[in-house]
Each structure stands twice: as structure tokens, then as C-alpha cells.
Amino acid sequence: MNANSLVITLPDWLNERLTAPVHLQSDEARMRFVIDLARENVIRGTGGPFAAAVFREDDGALMAAGVNSVLRLNNAMLHAEVVALMFAQARVGSYTLRAVGASYDLVTACEPCAMCLGATLWSGVRRLVCGATRDDAERVGFDEGPVFPESYAYLEQRGITIVRQVLRTEAAGVFDLYVRSGGVVYNG
Amino acid sequence: MNANSLVITLPDWLNERLTAPVHLQSDEARMRFVIDLARENVIRGTGGPFAAAVFREDDGALMAAGVNSVLRLNNAMLHAEVVALMFAQARVGSYTLRAVGASYDLVTACEPCAMCLGATLWSGVRRLVCGATRDDAERVGFDEGPVFPESYAYLEQRGITIVRQVLRTEAAGVFDLYVRSGGVVYNG
Numbered sequence: 001m002n003a004n005s006l007v008i009t010l011p012d013w014l015n016e017r018l019t020a021p022v023h024l025q026s027d028e029a030r031m032r033f034v035i036d037l038a039r040e041n042v043i044r045g046t047g048g049p050f051a052a053a054v055f056r057e058d059d060g061a062l063m064a065a066g067v068n069s070v071l072r073l074n075n076a077m078l079h080a081e082v083v084a085l086m087f088a089q090a091r092v093g094s095y096t097l098r099a100v101g102a103s104y105d106l107v108t109a110c111e112p113c114a115m116c117l118g119a120t121l122w123s124g125v126r127r128l129v130c131g132a133t134r135d136d137a138e139r140v141g142f143d144e145g146p147v148f149p150e151s152y153a154y155l156e157q158r159g160i161t162i163v164r165q166v167l168r169t170e171a172a173g174v175f176d177l178y179v180r181s182g183g184v185v186y187n188g
Numbered sequence: 189m190n191a192n193s194l195v196i197t198l199p200d201w202l203n204e205r206l207t208a209p210v211h212l213q214s215d216e217a218r219m220r221f222v223i224d225l226a227r228e229n230v231i232r233g234t235g236g237p238f239a240a241a242v243f244r245e246d247d248g249a250l251m252a253a254g255v256n257s258v259l260r261l262n263n264a265m266l267h268a269e270v271v272a273l274m275f276a277q278a279r280v281g282s283y284t285l286r287a288v289g290a291s292y293d294l295v296t297a298c299e300p301c302a303m304c305l306g307a308t309l310w311s312g313v314r315r316l317v318c319g320a321t322r323d324d325a326e327r328v329g330f331d332e333g334p335v336f337p338e339s340y341a342y343l344e345q346r347g348i349t350i351v352r353q354v355l356r357t358e359a360a361g362v363f364d365l366y367v368r369s370g371g372v373v374y375n376g
Contacts, residue, residue: 004203006274008194015192076283076310077270086194086263095264095374115310118303118333122264145306146335146342154334186283 008078008086011046014067022062027129030055030107031166033062035131038080038109038174041067042181048142049178052080052108054088054097057126063104064088070186081108081116085123096124105129109171110137111164114145120155127161131171140175141185196266196274199234202255210250215317218243218295219354221250223319226268226297226362229255230369236330237366240268240296242276242285245314251292252276258374269296269304273311284312293317297359298325299352302333308343315349319359328363329373 010018014037024030030053037051048068055062066083070076085106089095097104105127106120111134120128134144152162179185198206202225212218218241225239236256243250254271258264273294277283285292293315294308299322308316322332340350367373 003275003278004197006196006278008196009192070283074281074283075274075277076312077265077274077307082265086265087191089263090191090194093262095258095262113306113310114339115303115306118301118306119265121331121333122301122303124264143309143346145309146339148334148336148338150336151302151334158331 008069008073008083010083011041011044011067011072013040013044013046014065018065023060024055024062025060027107027163027166030060030105031109031129031131031171034065034107034109035167035171035174037065037067038171039177042174042178042183047072048183048186049174050080050108050110052084052106054084054125055105055107057103057105063091071184077115079113079116081106081112082119085119085125089123098124098126103127109174111144112147113143114147114151117147117151117155120160121158125160127163128155129163129166131165131167132175133165133168133172136168136172136175140179196257196261196271198271198275199229199232199255199260201228201232201234202253206253211248212243212250213248215295215351215354218248218293219297219317219319219359222253222295222297223355223359223362225253225255226359227365230362230366230371235260236371236374237362238268238296238298240272240294242272242313243293243295245291245293251279259372265303267301267304269294269300270307273307273313277311286312286314291315297362299332300335301331302335302339305335305339305343309346309348313348315351316343317351317354319353319355320363321353321356321360324356324360324363328367
């Protein structure tokens with residue numbers, strides 16, 4: 001009845017980008033890397049204008065990256081954050097990034113939707129760094145779902161540091177690029 | 189850097205259960221089916237005490253089922269609802285269950301966590317049917333994340349009918365079974 005398995009892949013261009021190790025120390029440098037992936041996802045036509053990546057806090061090593069893959073893989077759950085977190089957990093071999101002897105950050109080109117904010121909590125990352133805002137995403141027609149100020153407070157109470165509006169203008173600019181290039185605003 | 193792909197599987201016992209077609213008309217019958225999968229997931233030791241399934245509304249056809257696979261697949265995102273919704277979308281070949289000429293329901297043994305409530309919204313299901321409550325899950329130590337009354341209202345405003353506490357006692361009983369059998373309460 002179900003197919004026996006589901007395979008989640010990254011676009012070929014992203015796999016190629018990830019063959020060499022990446023180390024980035026500052027939030028800005030990491031965000032620039034992530035925004036660049038979001039832009040590439042639009043230009044290559046492989047998905048929505050969103051990207052995310054997981055970095056190891058101490059040495060800035062890139063652990064995993066993801067781009068929005070909803071349309072490419074016909075799967076509404078494959079937002080950039082979910083993809084990045086799944087690949088990061090596969091890489092460390094644990095269902096929580098808190099139990100593996102290092103601290104990890106999730107850097108995302110846009111404030112997470114309700115689903116991805118929940119995924120952030122379950123993932124075990126210690127910091128969440130966001131670029132564009134919910135308003136930026138909604139301005140071009142994306143829905144962010146039931147996220148409230150209390151939602152952020154909930155994560156902070158559980159020890160997650162949240163940093164917002166890092167390179168916001170650059171990140172939001174990719175949304176405009178997506179709309180200009182005729183990208184589909186699914187779930188609008 | 190990333191592995192090139194991630195494979196999401198169901199437990200063998202569940203694949204076997206899904207070889208024959210299932211049609212169930214009432215919410216209670218569907219919930220009984222789902223609770224049975226949650227119980228089997230505990231007994232077989234393949235994951236947490238949670239299960240979910242997607243049914244076609246008109247004829248009650250089971251489209252896909254999922255069980256909590258966080259521990260089995262080392263992936264914090266693989267809650268039962270996410271697994272069921274991903275397999276359902278793969279089966280219909282669309283990133284939204286609204287665009288495929290029929291209406292679909294998500295039936296879950298427990299009120300969805302913040303992540304899964306978001307996934308429910310993006311999935312395109314028309315109805316969400318829940319068994320055990322958030323309180324039931326938290327009583328045995330699970331965290332449900334930032335879900336508020338406004339979160340449910342948000343989904344309802346977007347046309348999703350929500351039915352709660354269907355066979356609640358039976359569903360919550362599986363949580364107790366999990367704890368008695370020494371199951372790990374991850375993300376507690």
C-alpha cells in the first residue's frame with residue numbers, strides 16, 4: 001500500500017557545492033552562505049527561495065545544508081530547515097544534536113514556519129539564526145502558519161538562543177527574485 | 189559532505205500490514221486502526237507510542253500510515269504524522285492533498301505537536317482527527333511544543349475541520365504501555 005521507502009535527495013548542484021568542507025565563524029558569514037543557496041535554488045529552478053544549514057558552534061564546520069524541496073520532491077514537509085536538520089542528524093547518527101558532544105546552530109534564510117520551529121525544538125540545536133522575517137515571506141504570498149511570540153518564548157525557555165534579522169534585506173531580496181522569475185507560491 | 193540521500197522506511201511489520209487494502213468509514217474505526225499501529229510500534233520495539241494515517245474521505249480508503257520512527261531512524265522529524273503525510277503525498281504524487289481531486293483526513297493517535305500541526309496545515313488534508321490529548325502525552329513526559337488554542341484556530345480558519353478526543357482513553361493507554369515497557373521518552 002505505502003511504497004516501501006521514501007528517498008530524500010538534494011539537488012545535484014547542492015551536492016556538488018558540499019563536496020569541499022566549509023568553515024564559517026560569524027552569523028553573517030553563515031547567513032551569506034545560506035542566502036546564496038536560497039538564491040541558487042531559485043536560479044536553478046529546484047525549489048522555493050529558502051535555504052538552511054547546520055553549523056558546529058565551536059569551529060564553524062558546516063554539518064549539513066538544505067534547500068526548499070517541496071515542489072521538486074512533491075513533499076510539503078521538505079522545507080529547507082527540515083531537510084538540513086534531517087541530513088545533520090543522519091551525519092551525526094543521532095535523533096538529537098544535543099547528545100553528541102558538541103553544540104550546533106541552525107541558520108535559516110527565513111524565520112521558520114510553525115512546522116520548522118517545532119522541528120528546530122526537537123532537533124537539539126542550541127541556536128537559531130534567522131534572516132528574512134515572517135512579514136517578508138507573507139508579503140510575497142507564503143503562509144508561515146501558527147507562529148506567535150509565545151512560540152519563540154517556548155523555545156527560549158528550553159535553552160535555544162534565537163537571533164533574528166541577520167542580513168534580512170539580502171534574504172528577503174531572494175523572495176522578490178523568486179516571484180519575478182515566476183516561482184510558484186504554494187500553500188499561499 | 190551531506191550524504192547524497194536519506195531513505196525513510198517503515199518497520200517491516202507495518203509494510204506487511206499494508207499489503208492488503210483497508211477501507212474504514214467512521215472516525216472511530218479509523219482511530220482504532222491507528223491506535224492498534226501505535227500499540228504494535230511499542231510491542232515490536234520500533235518506536236514511540238504514536239501512529240497516524242491518511243484516509244480518503246469519500247470511500248474511507250487508507251492512503252498511507254506512519255508510526256513514530258524517531259529512534260529507529262535517528263531522525264527527530266519522523267513523528268508518526270510526518271511519516272504518514274510524506275507517504276500519502278508520495279502516493280498521490282503531489283505536495284498538496286488538496287489538488288488531487290479528493291479530500292483526505294489525517295487521523296492521529298495523539299494531538300499533533302507544534303511541528304506536526306504545521307505539517308498538517310501544509311499537507312492539504314481537510315480534516316484532522318485526534319485521539320489522546322496534549323495533556324496525556326505530557327503526563328508521561330513527552331513535550332508537545334508551542335501549540336496554543338490559537339494554533340488550532342489558525343488551521344480551522346484555513347478550512348481544516350478538527351475533531352479531538354476520539355477514543356482518547358484507548359490512545360492514552362498506549363502511552364502507559366510504552367512507559368511500563370521501558371520506552372525512551374526522548375525530547376521530554
